[in-house]
């Protein structure tokens with residue numbers, strides 16, 4: 001068993017144009033899902049998987065991310081003085097969550113460029129990348145399985161999900177061979193293919209474990225789809241050097257990158273909550289019955 005990664009990279013420097021105007025002055029990673037910003041779910045997931053060193057790739061208008069994971073002395077003093085101990089505990093637990101570091105991307109030139117900005121912090125270790133657009137339910141974790149597969153193979157691992165062929169042009173897509181139930185080896189990867197040209201209907205979801213070799217591949221990519229430096233193109237180069245595996249996720253993934261999916265995710269996440277779910281369900285049923 002090889003040493004497991006300890007570091008996670010969370011790219012959060014994108015412009016979030018699909019969620020405008022909400023993202024004009026606010027990072028999309030800070031948009032709330034029920035009562036927590038999306039990026040908090042992501043950091044909690046990373047920490048649960050044993051990744052305690054977190055590097056967030058930030059850019060302009062991203063100060064609120066740093067504030068959220070920093071100590072808030074003023075707020076803590078107020079809560080303590082007013083005996084709001086439950087709230088105090090919640091606030092403290094956020095800043096105690098992990099060792100969070102930040103690096104600026106400068107210009108949002110694409111996801112590949114964002115990951116390349118992590119090079120100095122990561123150095124020569126394997127690491128995970130988690131995208132805040134994809135929320136994965138704690139009931140169906142995929143990252144521990146990916147880390148385990150890395151431990152067995154010392155190769156990069158991507159999270160994959162089957163999607164309807166009509167949707168494949170929204171994702172990176174892979175050609176693969178099955179190794180065992182839920183695990184594949186990847187032979188080809190393409191970014192946002194037309195459905196008729198897609199090699200399969202397995203889409204890449206926002207969780208990755210990379211060997212440090214990804215950095216030299218990132219050095220060699222040129223602007224691809226949408227003029228962006230695409231992580232997919234670097235993975236394609238990595239495939240020429242070493243095997244890349246895929247771990248399949250079948251449920252518990254919520255897309256929060258577009259308005260309609262964001263709404264759906266909030267409803268589903270709220271329904272899953274023990275404290276809010278039952279009351280929220282009644283409200284939804286009332287709304288639906290009025291619609292009928």
Ligand code: UTP
Pocket residue numbers: 011012013014015016017018019029057105107108109110111113114131132133257
């Ligand atoms: P997306 O392409 O989903 O994010 O990238 P975006 O560009 O912000 O969104 P739209 O398409 O304009 O609505 C996935 C993740 O990668 C980050 C984003 O912040 C997001 O979390 N990202 C993307 C960067 O950090 N830098 C980039 O240059 C691009």
